[in-house]
Amino acid sequence: MPSTKGDVPLISPAQNGLAAENFIHQSMAIIMEDAVKKATDVREKVCEWRSPEQLKELLDLELRDGGESESKILQRCRDAIRYSVKTTHPHFFNQLYAGMEPYSLVASFIVEALKPSLYTYEVAPVFTLMEDAVLRKMIEMIGWEEGGDGIFNAGGSMSNMYAVNLARYHHFPDIKEAGLSAVPRLVMFTSQECHYSISKAAALMGIGTKNVYMVPSDNRGKMIPSALELLIKTAKSEGAVPFMVNATAGTTVLGAFDPIQEIADICEKYNLWLHVDVSAFIQSFIHSFASINLIPLSVANSVAWNPHKMLMACLQCSAFLVRDKTNLLQRCHSSSASYLFQQDKFYDVSYDTGDKSVQCSRKPDAFKFWLMWKALGTGELEERVDRALATARSPEYANVCFWYSPPSLRNLPDGPELWKKLHTVAPVVKERMMKKGSMMVGYQPHRDKANFFRMIVISPQASRLDMDFVLDEIHNLGKDL
Amino acid sequence: MPSTKGDVPLISPAQNGLAAENFIHQSMAIIMEDAVKKATDVREKVCEWRSPEQLKELLDLELRDGGESESKILQRCRDAIRYSVKTTHPHFFNQLYAGMEPYSLVASFIVEALKPSLYTYEVAPVFTLMEDAVLRKMIEMIGWEEGGDGIFNAGGSMSNMYAVNLARYHHFPDIKEAGLSAVPRLVMFTSQECHYSISKAAALMGIGTKNVYMVPSDNRGKMIPSALELLIKTAKSEGAVPFMVNATAGTTVLGAFDPIQEIADICEKYNLWLHVDVSAFIQSFIHSFASINLIPLSVANSVAWNPHKMLMACLQCSAFLVRDKTNLLQRCHSSSASYLFQQDKFYDVSYDTGDKSVQCSRKPDAFKFWLMWKALGTGELEERVDRALATARSPEYANVCFWYSPPSLRNLPDGPELWKKLHTVAPVVKERMMKKGSMMVGYQPHRDKANFFRMIVISPQASRLDMDFVLDEIHNLGKDL
Numbered sequence: 027m028p029s030t031k032g033d034v035p036l037i038s039p040a041q042n043g044l045a046a047e048n049f050i051h052q053s054m055a056i057i058m059e060d061a062v063k064k065a066t067d068v069r070e071k072v073c074e075w076r077s078p079e080q081l082k083e084l085l086d087l088e089l090r091d092g093g094e095s096e097s098k099i100l101q102r103c104r105d106a107i108r109y110s111v112k113t114t115h116p117h118f119f120n121q122l123y124a125g126m127e128p129y130s131l132v133a134s135f136i137v138e139a140l141k142p143s144l145y146t147y148e149v150a151p152v153f154t155l156m157e158d159a160v161l162r163k164m165i166e167m168i169g170w171e172e173g174g175d176g177i178f179n180a181g182g183s184m185s186n187m188y189a190v191n192l193a194r195y196h197h198f199p200d201i202k203e204a205g206l207s208a209v210p211r212l213v214m215f216t217s218q219e220c221h222y223s224i225s226k227a228a229a230l231m232g233i234g235t236k237n238v239y240m241v242p243s244d245n246r247g248k249m250i251p252s253a254l255e256l257l258i259k260t261a262k263s264e265g266a267v268p269f270m271v272n273a274t275a276g277t278t279v280l281g282a283f284d285p286i287q288e289i290a291d292i293c294e295k296y297n298l299w300l301h302v303d304v305s306a307f308i309q310s311f312i313h314s315f316a317s318i319n320l321i322p323l324s325v326a327n328s329v330a331w332n333p334h335k336m337l338m339a340c341l342q343c344s345a346f347l348v349r350d351k352t353n354l355l356q357r358c359h360s361s362s363a364s365y366l367f368q369q370d371k372f373y374d375v376s377y378d379t380g381d382k383s384v385q386c387s388r389k390p391d392a393f394k395f396w397l398m399w400k401a402l403g404t405g406e407l408e409e410r411v412d413r414a415l416a417t418a419r420s421p422e423y424a425n426v427c428f429w430y431s432p433p434s435l436r437n438l439p440d441g442p443e444l445w446k447k448l449h450t451v452a453p454v455v456k457e458r459m460m461k462k463g464s465m466m467v468g469y470q471p472h473r474d475k476a477n478f479f480r481m482i483v484i485s486p487q488a489s490r491l492d493m494d495f496v497l498d499e500i501h502n503l504g505k506d507l
Numbered sequence: 508m509p510s511t512k513g514d515v516p517l518i519s520p521a522q523n524g525l526a527a528e529n530f531i532h533q534s535m536a537i538i539m540e541d542a543v544k545k546a547t548d549v550r551e552k553v554c555e556w557r558s559p560e561q562l563k564e565l566l567d568l569e570l571r572d573g574g575e576s577e578s579k580i581l582q583r584c585r586d587a588i589r590y591s592v593k594t595t596h597p598h599f600f601n602q603l604y605a606g607m608e609p610y611s612l613v614a615s616f617i618v619e620a621l622k623p624s625l626y627t628y629e630v631a632p633v634f635t636l637m638e639d640a641v642l643r644k645m646i647e648m649i650g651w652e653e654g655g656d657g658i659f660n661a662g663g664s665m666s667n668m669y670a671v672n673l674a675r676y677h678h679f680p681d682i683k684e685a686g687l688s689a690v691p692r693l694v695m696f697t698s699q700e701c702h703y704s705i706s707k708a709a710a711l712m713g714i715g716t717k718n719v720y721m722v723p724s725d726n727r728g729k730m731i732p733s734a735l736e737l738l739i740k741t742a743k744s745e746g747a748v749p750f751m752v753n754a755t756a757g758t759t760v761l762g763a764f765d766p767i768q769e770i771a772d773i774c775e776k777y778n779l780w781l782h783v784d785v786s787a788f789i790q791s792f793i794h795s796f797a798s799i800n801l802i803p804l805s806v807a808n809s810v811a812w813n814p815h816k817m818l819m820a821c822l823q824c825s826a827f828l829v830r831d832k833t834n835l836l837q838r839c840h841s842s843s844a845s846y847l848f849q850q851d852k853f854y855d856v857s858y859d860t861g862d863k864s865v866q867c868s869r870k871p872d873a874f875k876f877w878l879m880w881k882a883l884g885t886g887e888l889e890e891r892v893d894r895a896l897a898t899a900r901s902p903e904y905a906n907v908c909f910w911y912s913p914p915s916l917r918n919l920p921d922g923p924e925l926w927k928k929l930h931t932v933a934p935v936v937k938e939r940m941m942k943k944g945s946m947m948v949g950y951q952p953h954r955d956k957a958n959f960f961r962m963i964v965i966s967p968q969a970s971r972l973d974m975d976f977v978l979d980e981i982h983n984l985g986k987d988l
Binding site for chain 1 (some may be wrong): 527528532534535539543544546547554557562563566570572575585586591592593601607612613614619620621622624633634636642664668679684685686691692699702703713716717718759812822823839841843845849851866868877881883886887934941947952953966
């Protein structure tokens with residue numbers, strides 16, 4: 027079972043190839059006009075806000091027994107684009123990604139059309155080699171002179187998960203087979219400002235969120251090394267086994283950089299794996315800055331690095347990198363499926379990289395980075411980062427966090443009353459900007475701080491004019507509050 | 508730090524929008540011609556084989572300081588397409604996906620251009636609602652009359668991982684915080700024919716691969732229920748705690764269906780979570796068959812279902828579904844990041860689904876399924892499955908496993924000598940078909956069976972003529988062996 031119908035006509039293909047091509051051709055024109063040109067046009071709206079109830083009605087979401095005409099489907103494409111947020115618009119500052127990068131976009135289109143999956147060289151020869159080339163270059167830029175290994179995967183959260191798994195496997199290879207119930211309580215360390223994926227990884231991997239010890243950070247959001255050492259000692263005194271530290275280079279909210287070198291020294295002292303989450307940033311391109319504070323990434327055991335953020339590669343483009351030459355990544359994740367990884371193939375099967383992955387099908391995201399890197403060169407990529415940071419004029423990174431104080435609050439004395447009122451301003455301004463569609467900037471509270479705007483400046487399409495626009499617009503939207 | 512350059516010009520955008528649009532436009536023409544039309548043309552090659560060494564030279568993979576001209580980049584796009592395997596070609600039978608589905612392809616293009624990420628309604632309103640609509644329809648088709656929950660994710664392996672995590676959380680919610688070191692040894696059960704992602708999940712999640720008890724299956728590859736019950740008793744007698752059973756509806760190699768109802772009865776008796784991995788298949792569309800053996804999916808606690816396989820949605824399109832109305836998915840995975848999931852937003856934040864996910868950025872893959880479903884209707888989707896199964900003429904599923912015996916072996920007596928020789932045939936035929944580029948069919952050994960061809964028939968573009976071609980071609984390529 028299942029049995030099959032006897033009356034299915036098999037003599038010719040079920041699809042009309044020409045009609046399909048014609049449909050794709052027409053769709054491409056719509057995508058070009060609405061999702062590329064209009065979506066990035068500063069004179070157009072960032073979003074056309076509709077409430078969930080309104081939008082459900084507009085989109086007619088129900089899936090039915092019968093199909094619809096091509097013209098109807100083309101209209102559905104237009105509608106999907108129209109009511110979607112234009113994250114590539116110059117006034118989108120809401121997340122840690124932004125802008126339209128034409129080369130990686132074209133690479134994405136090619137990937138979608140070809141439908142490759144990265145597990146064996148035989149089904150994805152081009153993309154296997156490109157991933158390898160990009161990983162090697164990234165490893166070189168990190169500064170691991172003896173090389174390393176890595177894998178592109180479905181996002182920074184997964185990269186961090188890879189790090190936790192490798193750190194654990196490195197210290198306790200038996201856990202892969204025997205599980206955690208056979209070993210003492212493992213403890214890992216990260217700053218309280220780290221990305222939430224670290225805790226998610228600990229929960230998923232059976233380590234437990236309570237065993238992620240949160241190291242205090244200073245007022246700027248940087249991990250305090252002495253506090254880290256204290257916590258390591260605490261864990262040991264409890265009979266637990268510390269195994270890794272996650273340091274963050276560019277925290278999610280404040281954009282702070284943990285002091286990597288000092289943390290690395292502590293890791294060496296206590297034999298802990300050091301993972302650096304630079305998902306938000308890219309150290310390599312800092313080499314070009316006249317900076318005295320290079321991030322010494324080469325001391326890390328592993329690194330999470332997302333070219334889909336400041337480098338603007340299309341979503342998702344996220345690499346996990348590891349300073350290891352003993353095939354740790356494969357040993358930790360392999361299961362040697364016989365239907366994919368036959369050892370009697372006619373080519374060098376070391377090019378079959380699928381057994382390094384926790385996924386089976388895996389998209390060739392490295393191609394998106396490879397093609398834009400080829401087109402722009404390292405030099406232009408560096409300039410992009412310089413430019414975004416200069417536009418943000420941030421002391422640390424591209425996150426600009428600020429309060430907007432409406433005129434009615436400007437003469438209030440500092441105190442709980444003022445902050446309570448200020449806390450309510452950003453949500454209202456955000457609602458108004460969404461409904462007007464003029465821009466998108468995030469807001470949030472943080473520890474004891476009232477709601478503030480958190481504006482991310484990444485896109486090379488954003489200029490000083492756009493920065494002026496944002497400030498004026500926030501004032502226009504909130505001056506009556 | 509990092510400090511920024513003082514000389515970056517900020518007054519105008521760094522990108523030339525018109526040039527970018529022009530480049531995308533030219534690329535689209537190449538994609539249409541080479542990656543859509545030629546790639547699906549039966550008269551063209553499935554692949555243009557090059558060894559890794561040859562291909563490295565042809566592609567000039569190195570990433571340099573300087574960028575390249577647009578015409579050079581367009582040529583690189585042509586080359587990437589040319590040397591890639593055409594998985595959408597009618598003679599590609601190598602994996603559990605195939606064919607070109609125009610509607611989901613167009614949906615993919617839209618997604619790439621718009622760069623949405625699914626965590627909050629405010630950044631992905633359209634795709635959030637579409638995912639919800641598709642999940643509801645899938646839940647209805649599974650037959651969970653009281654509803655359920657679900658999430659699209661980065662592949663069937665991740666869906667299976669979600670299942671293991673939910674099953675564990677359902678039985679032992681404290682593990683999320685406290686970790687596994689505080690609880691007895693947990694044991695899960697699956698057949699020896701299951702997908703390798705089950706073991707990968709156990710390794711990653713700290714359960715340990717040894718604690719995945721492999722239930723024997725019969726000659727057709729179906730799990731033997733009495734053997735399952737015996738193993739559950741064994742685990743209990745060892746002091747371990749059984750918590751879930753993974754059943755497979757359409758195994759990876761043989762395409763076998765485990766007896767779900769009998770397994771469900773055992774799960775009920777021992778209070779175990781039942782997950783059904785139908786990644787390869789879709790029960791819903793079996794309702795249309797004049798079959799006496801419907802898969803009773805509604806008895807499952809959770810289901811992994813990949814529309815990117817037999818339904819041909821573009822890679823990746825993979826859903827995890829759970830029969831639960833208590834928000835288990837969110838409670839199990841939530842970390843309540845304040846920068847995304849503010850509770851004082853101006854809309855109903857139950858539409859912010861990001862906290863159900865182990866990922867942060869997540870692609871709106873449901874849209875690819877939604878658009879093709881709208882275009883084709885449930886009826887046409889059913890016909891596709893009927894057709895593929897009829898073309899395969901398989902007793903169970905779309906996997907056709909067979910040996911090719913060259914004339915020289917046909918008169919040999921059955922025995923170790925014959926099988927030793929037969930074992931070497933498929934790898935050579937595979938090498939020859941790759942180098943000729945005429946088709947792609949996988950091969951593998953399985954348990955005590957010598958290397959056999961494993962041909963997957965999914966695409967509606969494949970007809971009886973193509974089946975004849977495959978058999979003739981294998982004979983042509985291997986008759987001298």
